[in-house]
Amino acid sequence: MEIIVCIKRVPDTEARIRILEGSPEISLEGVKYVTSPYDEFALEAGIRLKEVHESTTVTVLTLGDDEAQENLRNALALGADQASLLRGSTTMDGLATAKVLANEIDEKKPDMVLLGVKAGDDDQQQVGPMVAALLGYKCATNVTNFKVQGSIVTCQRQIENGTEVIELAQPAVITVTKGEFEPRYPSLKGIMAAKKKPLIIKDVEVPESRLVLTGLEYPPERDGIHMVGEGLDGITELVQLLREEAKVL
Amino acid sequence: MSNLLVFVEQREGCVSAVTKEVLSAGAALAKELGVEIHALVLGDKGIGSSSIELTDYGADQIFLAEHPELNVYLGENFASVIVSAIEAGNYRAVMFPATAMGKDLAPRVTAGLDTVMATDVTQVEVIEGGLEITRPIFGGKVLAKMKFTAFPAVISVRPNVFPPEKNSGAGHINKIEVSLPFTEGLSVEIIENLGRQNLDVSEAKSVVSGGRGMKDPDNWKLLEELRDALGPEAALGASRAVVDTGWRPHGEQVGQTGKTIAPKLYFAVGISGAVQHLAGMRTAQTIVAINKDADAPIFGVADYGIVGDAMEILPRLTEIISELNAGE
Structure with missing residues (x-):
């Protein structure tokens, strides 16, 4: 089985995000980067398929700058076989990203494409189903667990307060969320082996974004907290405030 | 046009x-x-x-x-x-x-x-x-x-x-007119639909979320009682910590790798308020924090807060809200 896992390098969740004054731009100076947490689930799912299904190859793919090689190397250390960096600028326009990835995926004609359900930075949650639509692959999103038998993929997909079980035929695009695929840590052996695995770099043209940023602002500040005393004493006051001031009861 | x-x-x-x-x-x-x-x-x-x-x-x-x-x-x-x-x-x-x-x-x-x-x-x-x-x-x-x-x-x-x-x-x-090639060989098919009894945390108007400060999964009955007192449009939520320890299902998780929600009223009970959690609930209209630790970061984003033991506070809070609703 040929598997492609798409990952994205994003600022760490803990990172302080600052708006550059007077411009719709974010300052990412000094920010630590990680592989988007959802993509880690997707990668874990891909590596586990390799462990269960013989002669399975996992290729990890990203669109990003040179720095993203670090994230690809990490993926190789975890067990992916080869990596491709599509060197180009990332964009919030999901379809622009999907077109670049789909081009590359179409050349490889994999059986499955795995992605995180969304990226941890722009939270657009678009690229997976868009890649599927562009390539005419079947697609399941928000998947917590799946199994492959022959060319059939059986997925558990999380919906509002429930789970749908969906069967789809390969080639399939699956977007993965938290569930069965808790990511592993790289082993020392894995890290050493990763250095010798192939990492290909290809320059790509990313279509111009059709989603144009016009401004950035911080979320409105709350009025500050109203502490209602310690322990049981404050409860009556709290209920009164929720009812009369906040008007939510 | x-x-x-x-x-x-x-x-x-x-x-x-x-x-x-x-x-x-x-x-x-x-x-x-x-x-x-x-x-x-x-x-x-x-x-x-x-x-x-x-x-x-x-x-x-x-x-x-x-x-x-x-x-x-x-x-x-x-x-x-x-x-x-x-x-x-x-x-x-x-x-x-x-x-x-x-x-x-x-x-x-x-x-x-x-x-x-x-x-x-x-x-x-x-x-x-x-x-x-x-x-x-x-x-x-x-x-x-x-x-x-x-x-x-x-x-x-x-x-x-x-x-x-x-x-x-x-x-x-x-x-x-619908005329489509619906079934071309093996297609996508929903073969099972598991449970859908409760309102989802992302759809609820009021959410009662519990964290590690609830100490034991058995204590969730206190949160359930508060949810019930808040009416049919209320649901339970959970922090990542309690989902990871298996106390609560992932479907209830609020925050990064869980759900992003915007209820009218959000109770964070025994939740310290890690960045990952805030990512999921900061657009709630009114946030109430109940925590033993007066320095917990959750108090930094809440509108109302009580410092104290959730096991003592919750039953009383539920009682007062129930009385209020019964009086209407």
């Missing part, structure tokens, strides 16, 4: 609450732009009966795509019907609810139309005759304003942000 279109999310003939919110937001925009708001319903034969409600929320035209194969949601089938419907009209924007279904469907439609999309939108404005949206990025740390340079613009709207408003529309009904 290009109109606005709203995709109607329904399961088993029931129009979802968030659809009414999206329709209300769309109707207000359409009025400002001087255009019509259209609603698009996909479902089994006879689904048209749900359209009366849509008229109540301002739909000028209702488009019905009825077909037995549309009785359950399958992204491939739905996207193909919707793309044809949009191509037959002339739309400036198409709006979806940002639910599991909407987030699965809207990107496929966007790709099918070769256009542009914004997800989880919390505000839509008309600026110089064009649409400008606001959406949270970086886990809600920043709000981004964006405009579109391709049309129709596809927008998915975050649940619980826009109030549903009754607003009577003409509700003229149009039937759409």
